[in-house]
Amino acid sequence: MKAIQITHNQQLNIIDIERPQAPAHGEILLRLHYVGFCGSDINTFMGRNSMALNPVIPGHEVGATIEAVGEGVPEGLKPGMVVTCNPYTNCGKCAACRNQRVNACQHNETLGVQRNGAMKEYITLPWEKVIPAGLLTPRVCALVEPMSVGFHAVSRAQVTDIDVVLVIGCGMVGMGVVVRAAMRGATVVAADIDDEKLALAHKMGASYTINTKTEDVHQRLLDITGGFGPDVVIEAVGSTPTYQMAVDEVAFTGRVVCIGYAKSEVSFQTKYFVQKELDIRGSRNAQPSDFRAVIHYLERGTCPVDNLITRVVRPEEALDTMRWWSQNPGKVFRILVQFA
Numbered sequence: 417m418k419a420i421q422i423t424h425n426q427q428l429n430i431i432d433i434e435r436p437q438a439p440a441h442g443e444i445l446l447r448l449h450y451v452g453f454c455g456s457d458i459n460t461f462m463g464r465n466s467m468a469l470n471p472v473i474p475g476h477e478v479g480a481t482i483e484a485v486g487e488g489v490p491e492g493l494k495p496g497m498v499v500t501c502n503p504y505t506n507c508g509k510c511a512a513c514r515n516q517r518v519n520a521c522q523h524n525e526t527l528g529v530q531r532n533g534a535m536k537e538y539i540t541l542p543w544e545k546v547i548p549a550g551l552l553t554p555r556v557c558a559l560v561e562p563m564s565v566g567f568h569a570v571s572r573a574q575v576t577d578i579d580v581v582l583v584i585g586c587g588m589v590g591m592g593v594v595v596r597a598a599m600r601g602a603t604v605v606a607a608d609i610d611d612e613k614l615a616l617a618h619k620m621g622a623s624y625t626i627n628t629k630t631e632d633v634h635q636r637l638l639d640i641t642g643g644f645g646p647d648v649v650i651e652a653v654g655s656t657p658t659y660q661m662a663v664d665e666v667a668f669t670g671r672v673v674c675i676g677y678a679k680s681e682v683s684f685q686t687k688y689f690v691q692k693e694l695d696i697r698g699s700r701n702a703q704p705s706d707f708r709a710v711i712h713y714l715e716r717g718t719c720p721v722d723n724l725i726t727r728v729v730r731p732e733e734a735l736d737t738m739r740w741w742s743q744n745p746g747k748v749f750r751i752l753v754q755f756a
Contacts, residue, residue, distance in 0.1 A: 419536035420734050420753065423471040424463040426742070428735040436540045439486035443540045444493060446501070449554035450728070451535050452477030453738070453751040454562060455587070457528065461738050464679065468529050475535030476503030476527035477561045477750070479554030482546070489543045498549045500557040500711075501534070501541055503527035504701050519568065519701040526701070535731075537755050547707050551715045558752050559588070559724060563710045564702035565675065566592020566652070570600065571706065572699040573648045573673045577601025580641050583622070584661060585652035586613040588724065588749050589675060593650050594622050595713060602648075605640060607633065610746050616723050628661075637665055644668075650699075651675060656682045663688050663696075671695040724749045731755065 417435040422428050439445040457474040459465040482497045493499075503526050506513050510522035527533035549557045566589045575581055581597040583590050586608040597604045598621025605624040606617035614625040626636050637645055645667035651658050654676025662672045663684055672694055688694065713719065726748045729737050734753055741748050 417537040418731055418755070419473050420475070420731055421471050421473050422457065422460050422738075424460060424465075424468070426461055426463070426739070428461065428738055430731050430734075433536065436538050439484055439540050441486050442488045442543055443486045444482055444489060444543050444546050445484040445486075445538060445540050446478070446480040446499065446546070447483045447538055447756055448478065448480050448534055448536060449756040450479040450558040450752045450754055451475040451533075452558040452562070453734075453741070453753065456526075458738065458741055458745070460529075462742055465529070469532070472528065473532040473535050474528040475533035475753075476501075476529070477558045478503070478534050479549075479552075479557030479752075480534075480539075481554065483538065485543070493543055493546060493548070498552060498554055498557060500547050500549050500560045500707070501527075502545045502547060502704060502707060503533070503561060505531075517703075519703050520698075524701070535753060547704075547711070550711055552711060555725075555728075555752065556714055556721055559721065559750060560707060560710050560714070561702070562588040562750065563592035563595070563713075564706040565589045565699075566594075567596040567706040567709050568702040569593055569650050569652070569673050569675050569699040570596040571703075572697050573650060573671050575600050575602050575648055579603070579647040580605065580644075581648040581650065582607060582637065582646040582662075582665065583617070583650050583652060584608075584628075584658045585676065586610070586617045587652065590650075590652035591617065591620055591724065591749070592710070593652055593675075594620050595719070596709070597648075597650075598622070599713070603640075605637065605646060613746075616720065619720060619723075633661065634665060641667070646670065648673070654678050656680060660684065663694070666692065666694065668692045669694070671697065673697050673699050675699050726751055728752045728754050
């Protein structure tokens with residue numbers, strides 16, 4: 417069967433690998449329809465993802481149907497069902513697993529990063545990792561995982577309806593933050609350098625938008641919050657300036673949640689940690705409940721899905737597409753590869 421493989425020297429190949437046979441006990445065979453390229457994939461392609469195998473079959477944003485089920489699979493999972501998947505592993509033994517936070521497992525291996533992923537025609541997975549997608553189409557299913565990461569960050573921030581939430585970065589994950597924070601009744605302020613992304617963030621629930629390249633971020637936030645600053649800042653970029661912005665701009669006694677990985681060391685005025693008595697938290701991957709919440713949201717049909725899917729390409733177009741993305745990094749939400 418056909419699969420896409422990335423190496424770390426800006427090479428991408430279509431390879432032929434053996435198709436999985438009948439699923440083993442407790443496993444499900446999925447037929448992949450759409451698989452999304454995400455930020456970790458472009459970083460792998462550009463040689464900037466030290467966590468990824470080299471070479472690796474990418475892909476963990478999945479829209480699929482069940483092809484076959486093995487013995488021991490619950491009756492509710494049947495051939496023909498539209499599904500997505502939880503692409504993370506958990507060991508069950510580390511501190512995170514012991515504390516029921518399996519999304520942060522110390523030994524996690526995400527599909528398409530630390531192990532070969534779903535960018536191929538068929539894949540087998542343990543039934544526990546297969547998530548029924550309700551009324552969603554396989555195309556929309558490929559958006560579930562990245563939005564779940566944003567939903568999880570909002571849970572980590574304990575956002576409520578009395579909070580002003582600054583979201584730094586309006587990529588796909590940041591849009592998930594905007595949606596979930598707005599659903600919780602918070603006043604959402606979206607910040608980015610791209611006006612098109614900011615316009616979409618407003619459409620998806622942000623009450624205010626700030627272009628961090630052309631506007632005075634600090635003054636705008638003071639104006640919006642009556643001089644207090646935002647109660648919550650969620651960093652969804654992963655850069656030195658945005659990490660520093662999060663700590664500088666959050667209100668006294670506020671919460672800062674970090675999703676993005678900064679590519680280099682970040683220096684802080686650590687006095688703000690103490691003076692403001694900040695809660696600074698990481699947010700990694702997503703919990704099963706976050707996946708269910710995103711599916712519930714997308715089933716409403718109010719999400720502007722077409723605005724979030726930048727391109728749909730065939731496997732043979734993937735190399736040219738990744739080269740284009742590497743030259744236009746700010747213009748992409750999600751690129752989907754269509755297999756079936």
